[in-house]
Amino acid sequence: MTALATTTDPTDAYPGYLTCLADADEHGAVDVALGLLDAGVAPERVLLDLVAPAQSEVGERWARNEWSVAQEHAATHISERVVAAVAQHANTRPTGGRVVVACMDGEWHALPPRLVAEVLRLRGWQVTFLGASVPAAHLVSYLHRHDAQAVALACALPMRLPHAHRMIEACRRSDVPVVVGGRGFGADGRWAARLGAAWAPDAPSASELIADERALRRVPAAQLSHLADDEYASLVRRRGELIDSALTDLRDRMPAALSYTPAQLDSTISDLGHIVDSLAAALYVDDASLFTEFVQWLVEILTSRGVPADAVDLTLAHYATALRDFPRAARTLRLSRAGLPTAGPGAVH
Ligand code: B12
Incomplete structure (x- = not known):
């Protein structure tokens, strides 16, 4: 004790x-x-x-x-x-309007928005906390049935941003003002701005924003005209095929991968999927730094667990070949590979 x-x-x-x-x-x-x-x-x-x-x-x-x-x-x-x-x-007893706090669909980091919910409650809001991974349709029907002054949506993983955008739009269509937060939107909330959503860095700022409905609604529109090039949609369509071919390539070029335990294989497949999802999210918000930051993070995680950075580079090289006809994806992959600790002549095997 x-x-x-x-x-x-x-x-x-x-x-x-x-x-x-x-x-x-x-x-x-x-x-x-x-x-x-x-x-x-x-x-x-x-x-x-x-x-x-x-x-x-x-x-x-x-x-x-x-x-x-x-x-x-x-x-x-x-x-x-x-x-x-x-x-x-x-x-604390509520004195203000109702605020619904929820995690985006597919988002299991419920504790950060729970902290936000409790701070809003302490500041007098009547808070309904819906917790982790709330499907968009269910959230919208909930908002229809309960008279919410605002909805606060949390996203901890940048790779979930395309889903976050669909969720933000669904709430907007029900005419409930939205404030978003969480590390998924970038340290300065820059990806929230790209998606046309009001962003708060923390719970106290969220409370102030919710109190000012005009400010909450006065957000510049989403800037997503780049999606017209269809790169994001094509990448999403090819997700399964890309993961399968990357796994085959990894086994061909890194013999150690052939003797992976089922658990190692599972986490490798999950990592390959996260790479595709993060690349897709970077294309969605048209910001290569989303992906380069993710790759740096992944390399740190894997090297601390004994997996060499070369293994990540092999996969990035594989995706670069598979996506060579996609200019934004190819550039993003090039930038991320240049930032690897193994970058330089002879780094790519
Ligand atoms: C606990 C935890 C989990 C738990 C969550 C349980 C729960 N009940 O919340 C579980 C085990 C489910 C989990 C799973 C995963 N996690 Co996790 N997780 C964490 C951890 C350790 C703590 C989260 C937390 O509570 N943070 C504390 C809060 C207070 O900090 P914060 O998020 O910055 O929040 C503040 C502000 O951002 C803001 N804010 C936050 N949300 C909101 C919302 C609104 C509306 C507003 C206005 C403001 C706001 O206010 C908060 C208070 O000031 C973080 C590490 C970290 N540094 O946060 C990793 C972390 C977020 N997880 C991570 C990862 C990778 C994962 C997994 C992908 C792991 C895996 N391989 O499966 C999965 C993904 C699951 C999913 N699809 O959502 C990474 C994300 C890295 C990245 N760059 O994307 C992190 C950063 C760990 C790390 N150091 O690498 N995780």
Whole structure:
């Protein structure tokens, strides 16, 4: 068990809280959070300055292969318990309109919007939290039946942006103003602007934006005229074929891949799919940096797990050949390969 926090600064309580997550000490973590509340710290600060950065650190440890998926799941579960305990302790009664908070279809990162939902609640909004992966049609029919002042949509993965756009458009058609957020829209929200959606970097800004309905509705239209070249749609149509051929190519050129365990094979197929999906998302928003950043991230993840960057380059080279008649995709793949640690003459086998 961890001693109760006596500090009034969440930053001071942070190391102890992180130790609780590392030790899967659920009660200790709740005690740290409630200790801060008892010491007079605002619940919003506990959520945003303790729980949120700790979750980001959980992600970094998983990415560096220091923590297993099981440790990440255990820590995330504890964070969810802490959020619930803080919300119950605060027990705010709503004074404002209804805000529906949901994850985009296919998006399982429910904790970030849960934090947003609780902060909105603390600020007086009547919040309905729909959680992870809400299908667009179900969200729209929900909005029709409940009189929502706004809907807040979360996306943590840039590769889900084309789906996010369809969801944003579906909400718009029901005339409910939309605010989006989450790391999927880019650190500065630039891909939200490309999709014509109002973006908030964090929960307090989302609350302010929702209070100003005119600002929420006054968003420049989506800039997607580049989609007329059909590259995005063609890539989506060819997704299965590209993954299959990339796997065959990988097995031909990297003999180690022939003796992969079923679990390794599964995660390789999943990575090959993520590469295609991220490339498709980059074409959708017409920004190569979405894909180059993804490739850098993937190389870090794989190298920390003993897979060489060359394996990623093999696949990028394969996709580059398969998509040579697609100018935007070819350029994006070229840029991403140039940024690889193995880039340079002789780097591509
Ligand atoms: C927990 C977790 C999971 C859990 C989610 C459980 C849950 N209940 O949420 C599970 C296990 C499901 C998961 C799955 C995956 N995950 Co994950 N996950 C995380 C982790 C560790 C924590 C997420 C979190 O709570 N962050 C803390 C919040 C508070 O931070 P935040 O997202 O920046 O949110 C703030 C703002 O962005 C903003 N905000 C966020 N959402 C919204 C919404 C609105 C409307 C507004 C206004 C603002 C807003 O406010 C927040 C508070 O300030 C992150 C690491 C990280 N750094 O976030 C990875 C992370 C997001 N996951 C990642 C990945 C890759 C995946 C998987 C693809 C892994 C896999 N191979 O299967 C899958 C994808 C599943 C899917 N389709 O959605 C990567 C994404 C990398 C990338 N560049 O795309 C990350 C960054 C991990 C990493 N370091 O590499 N994950």
